[in-house]
Every structure is written in structure tokens, then in C-alpha cells.
Amino acid sequence: MPLRVLVWRLVIAVLALAPQLALAHGATPQKVVETIEIAAPPEKVWAIVGNFQDMDWMPGVVKTEGRGGVTPETATRRLTLSSGATMDERLVQYDEASMSLRYLIEHVDINVLPVGNLSATLKVAASDGGSRVEWKSRFYRAFPGGNPPEQFTDEIAVQAVSSLFKAGLLALKAKAERE
Amino acid sequence: MSRVAKWPGMFLALVVAAPAASDEAFVTNQTSDDLTIVDLVTMTPRATVSIGGKPAGVAVSRDGYRVYVTSPEGHFLSVIDTGARRVVKRINVAGGPFGVAVSPDGSRVYVADMYGRDLEEIDLKSEATRRVEIGAMPSGVAVTPDGRFVVAAARDDNAIVIIDAETFTRVASVAVGRHPYGVTIDLQGARAYTANVESNDVSIVDLRERWLVANVPVGSHPYGVALARGRAFVANQYAESVSVFDAASLAPFGTVKVGEYPESVAASRDGGTIYVTNWFSNELWSIDAATLKVLAKAPTGDGPRAFGAFIRAAE
Numbered sequence: 345m346p347l348r349v350l351v352w353r354l355v356i357a358v359l360a361l362a363p364q365l366a367l368a369h370g371a372t373p374q375k376v377v378e379t380i381e382i383a384a385p386p387e388k389v390w391a392i393v394g395n396f397q398d399m400d401w402m403p404g405v406v407k408t409e410g411r412g413g414v415t416p417e418t419a420t421r422r423l424t425l426s427s428g429a430t431m432d433e434r435l436v437q438y439d440e441a442s443m444s445l446r447y448l449i450e451h452v453d454i455n456v457l458p459v460g461n462l463s464a465t466l467k468v469a470a471s472d473g474g475s476r477v478e479w480k481s482r483f484y485r486a487f488p489g490g491n492p493p494e495q496f497t498d499e500i501a502v503q504a505v506s507s508l509f510k511a512g513l514l515a516l517k518a519k520a521e522r523e
Numbered sequence: 524m525s526r527v528a529k530w531p532g533m534f535l536a537l538v539v540a541a542p543a544a545s546d547e548a549f550v551t552n553q554t555s556d557d558l559t560i561v562d563l564v565t566m567t568p569r570a571t572v573s574i575g576g577k578p579a580g581v582a583v584s585r586d587g588y589r590v591y592v593t594s595p596e597g598h599f600l601s602v603i604d605t606g607a608r609r610v611v612k613r614i615n616v617a618g619g620p621f622g623v624a625v626s627p628d629g630s631r632v633y634v635a636d637m638y639g640r641d642l643e644e645i646d647l648k649s650e651a652t653r654r655v656e657i658g659a660m661p662s663g664v665a666v667t668p669d670g671r672f673v674v675a676a677a678r679d680d681n682a683i684v685i686i687d688a689e690t691f692t693r694v695a696s697v698a699v700g701r702h703p704y705g706v707t708i709d710l711q712g713a714r715a716y717t718a719n720v721e722s723n724d725v726s727i728v729d730l731r732e733r734w735l736v737a738n739v740p741v742g743s744h745p746y747g748v749a750l751a752r753g754r755a756f757v758a759n760q761y762a763e764s765v766s767v768f769d770a771a772s773l774a775p776f777g778t779v780k781v782g783e784y785p786e787s788v789a790a791s792r793d794g795g796t797i798y799v800t801n802w803f804s805n806e807l808w809s810i811d812a813a814t815l816k817v818l819a820k821a822p823t824g825d826g827p828r829a830f831g832a833f834i835r836a837a838e
Contacts, residue, residue: 371577371579371595371596371619371621371637371638372553372554372577372579372595372596372826373553373802373826375554375803375825375826416743417743436743436744436761437743437761437762446761448761463761480803482784482802482803488638489619489638490595490596490598490618490619490638
């Protein structure tokens with residue numbers, strides 16, 4: 345089974361019985377930090393990552409539609425996943441010089457990703473003749489009250505974001521080293 | 524005889540409970556489930572107190588002898604002896620205890636229930652409670668210096684609610700910016716300031732007239748406000764900065780770059796120094812309130828929130 349299908353299936357399977365929940369979220373913000381070394385120059389990696397309007401390098405994303413280019417607070421994008429689900433994201437920071445950007449998820453069905461108030465930073469740096477990419481995020485579990493059902497715990501939310509970022513970074517590495 | 528026998532115990536209690544000679548910060552680390560006590564003169568951690576239940580909110584008593592910490596996931600409030608640096612009592616609180624403030628006389632604490640809609644008052648002697656409805660997602664809490672009013676943010680109602688502390692009833696609700704989180708009241712008890720996470724501004728509310736004075740634009744995702752020497756200092760989580768503006772003219776004064784995901788901000792009692800917690804990079808930073816220069820950085824536990832009044836002034 346291709347990696348992209350596997351990742352989203354994993355997330356979706358966990359959440360199959362999820363009720364619809366409000367905008368609220370859990371009490372404890374969660375941290376995920378994933379990194380990868382890529383044998384390609386930082387400029388080349390940033391050319392892929394820094395294009396906020398094209399996230400086709402991300403496994404499971406079949407379409408990126410957006411507007412506002414790379415202007416913070418203005419730039420938005422809608423990602424369509426192979427399952428047909430969509431995610432709406434907004435760029436909140438963009439620093440060409442330090443090759444880093446920060447975005448947040450404005451809307452996602454929690455049956456697709458069991459998180460609330462997610463923001464994430466992607467940063468490319470030079471490392472050992474190649475690049476090092478860091479993808480870090482702050483978010484909450486989607487369940488708003490105490491004692492969440494087992495498909496909505498902090499751990500499940502961390503697992504989902506972590507596997508998503510890992511899969512994304514592996515795909516990014518493959519693309520940057522291939523092209 | 525009984526009188527004589529009391530003395531050694533009292534003496535010991537005084538020695539143990541005497542607060543330290545330096546100003547200290549009490550930083551709740553939500554991820555590592557503990558509290559870091561930072562010496563603010565040397566900017567070094569002095570002690571770590573285990574708390575549990577994912578501690579978030581904090582309030583230091585005016586006399587500096589007690590610190591109250593909320594644990595939303597553990598459903599309790601911890602009472603910490605600042606001199607002994609240990610938890611002396613745990614009080615169960617229903618729901619998700621979050622924002623917290625203590626009455627100026629130290630007799631009561633006010634706890635926002637982020638999982639429910641209420642603010643709970645706890646009498647610290649009898650542990651008797653009273654509740655009043657705040658609204659959707661109660662968050663930050665502050666008390667006027669005279670103790671007469673409690674102000675709580677109803678984050679998802681985009682409003683603050685003013686409570687009469689004596690009757691524990693609502694006297695007013697004032698619409699502010701989108702998603703007010705931290706609440707700070709000035710030393711005169713004249714104005715309340717809210718950091719509005721979604722609208723990227725700070726609302727200033729006149730507490731006597733009970734109306735909105737202004738919404739002042741700040742950086743992306745503001746979480747908390749500190750007041751010092753006539754200026755407001757605002758921690759912007761996404762912008763990773765502290766915005767500074769004049770509290771009277773509302774004119775911008777400057778911006779300081781800080782660590783990753785700053786959340787809580789507080790001023791020293793003399794107003795000379797500003798302290799900021801950085802949630803992602805696990806640090807407490809100190810900033811000169813006049814020059815806006817970063818002075819020092821202290822390590823904390825994992826995921827510092829310090830949501831509330833987290834500074835204890837030396838005697």
C-alpha cells in the first residue's frame with residue numbers, strides 16, 4: 345500500500361466513530377518536532393517547501409488551491425486529500441532569509457485530523473553540505489472536555505500529527521534528492 | 524505550659540515559611556507536570572515542585588506566602604507554600620480548573636472552569652464554594668486591587684464578565700475583541716486589559732463605566748498583558764514578540780523579539796523588568812522595561828504556561 349494512503353487510513357481508522365465536536369479543544373497544548381536530513385542544497389529544498397501555494401509534495405494531497413501568494417495573514421490554501429476531505433490553512437509568517445514559514449489550520453474535519461488550533465513551522469537550514477528540515481507544531485487534542493474518549497486523547501493527536509510530518513518529510517526528501 | 528510548648532513550633536514555622544530574599548517566578552510547566560521556581564535576581568531555577576494534572580494557571584498571593592496552581596486535567600487546585608517550596612494542600616475542583624486569581628486579603632481564590640461555563644470561588648479556610656456563570660470557555664481571571672470585583676474572560680463569547688466579589692453575582696458583561704484570553708487589571712483598578720488571540724489586539728475596558736475604551740492592535744496571537752510604568756507589554760505567541768504601547772495615548776512604543784511561542788508576561792513590582800515565558804523553547808526571559816533590551820534567559824520545565832500572576836516580590 346502506498347505510504348500516503350497508509351498514513352491517512354491510519355488517522356481515519358482511529359476516528360471512524362467520532363462524533364462531531366465544537367470548536368473548543370483540550371486543556372494541554374501538545375508539541376511535535378520532526379526533522380530530516382536531505383542531500384540537496386537548502387535553496388533547492390526551500391524552493392519546494394517555501395511555495396505555500398503548492399503542497400503537492402505532501403503524501404495524500406491531490407490538490408492545492410489558494411490565494412495571496414506568500415503574504416502572511418493574507419495567503420490561504422485549501423488542500424484536497426485523496427479521500428476527498430479538505431483542509432483550510434492560512435500562512436501567518438514567512439521569512440525568505442531564514443527559510444522558514446508558519447501556518448495554521450483554519451478548518452479540518454476532526455475525523456481527518458483529530459486536532460484543534462494547530463499551528464506549524466517549517467524551516468530549512470544548511471547542514472553538512474546538504475539540508476536539515478524541521479517541522480514543528482503546537483496543537484490541542486480535538487476533544488474539548490476532560491476525560492476524552494480513547495480516539496480523542498492527547499496521545500492520539502500527537503501520533504496523528506507526528507506520522508503526518510514524518511511521512512511529509514520523507515516525501516520531501518525523496519522529491520528534493522530525485523529532482 | 525501549653526504556651527511555652529507552642530513557641531518552638533511557631534518559630535520553626537516562621538523560619539520555614541519566610542519567603543526568599545529575591546523576587547521569584549512561579550512557572551507552571553504543563554507538559555512536564557511541575558512548577559519551576561526561578562530566582563529573578565540571578566535568573567536561575569531554584570527549585571522544581573511536582574504538581575501533576577497538567578498545571579496551567581497560577582496566582583501568587585499578595586503577601587507572597589502562597590501560590591495557587593490549577594490542574595485542568597487533574598481537576599484540582601494546589602496550594603503551595605512559597606517558603607517551603609512544597610504543596611501543602613490539594614483542593615478538588617470540578618471541570619477544568621484553568622485561569623485563577625486570589626483575593627487581595629488571601630482568603631479566597633477564583634477559578635475559571637474551561638470545560639464548563641462558570642467561575643468558582645473557594646473560601647480557603649472552610650473550602651466552601653460559590654459559582655457564577657461566565658459563559659463559553661472561561662479563561663483568564665483577575666481581581667481589582669480593592670478586592671471588590673472579579674473580572675473573567677469568556678473566551679468564546681468574545682466578552683469579559685465583571686463579578687461583584689461580595690454577592691458573587693454578575694454586574695456587567697462587556698464585548699471585547701475576538702477570543703480574549705489573559706486578563707490584567709491596572710494598579711488603580713480602573714481598567715482591565717484583555718489579550719485577544721483571534722483578533723490580534725488588546726481590549727481596554729473601563730471598569731467603572733463598564734465600557735470598551737479601545738482595541739489596540741498588537742502582534743499575531745496575543746496571549747497575555749503586563750502593565751509597568753504606564754505601558755502595556757503584550758506577549759504575541761505566533762509573532763514571537765512582545766508588543767509595547769503607551770497605556771494612556773495607546774501609541775506604540777516598540778517590539779521585542781522573544782523566544783518560541785511566548786504566552787505569559789508579568790512585570791516586577793517596581794515595574795523595571797518584564798518577564799516572558801516561552802512555551803515551545805522552555806524558557807523564561809527577562810526584559811528591561813525602559814530600554815526593551817533582553818536581559819537574561821532562564822530554563823524552565825517542558826511547556827511553561829504560567830497563566831496568571833506568576834511573580835512573587837521579595838519582602
